Amino acid sequence: MHEMKDTARALVRIGYDSRVHKTFRGHQAQERFDHEVRVLRHLEARGCTFVPRLLEVDPAQLKIITTNCGTRVDHLSVERTAEVFAELEPFGVRHEDRELRNITYRIADGRFCIIDFEFATLLDGGPGTVSLKPTG
16 A cells, blocks of 8 residues: 555555545544545535545544545646635535645546545534534
């Protein structure tokens, strides 16, 4: 596996089969894991095709395995970045970490995709839904 990210909050690796393995750790790991699973399931149910699709969920290890949405984007205008994140809102999600590091490019169809939903907000609410967006 190729290591992509190793921080206090998560370890992200890409397997040789191109699947993305994300293990949550650190502050609010359980909550962030639960929330990202909830948001990704919500987006899949709504037919959103430009986000990772959950393949496996391992609550005991706080680990998810998803499809790969392409390679990281190094340069994108501020306007285009905002447009990409705005495309989520019709699917009922607002991404609360709207940084370039959370946009990828899928060469297969020339599509910008969005990753990393642990701080996203479900706009239509629902029981038990909270935003884990850091404040201040």
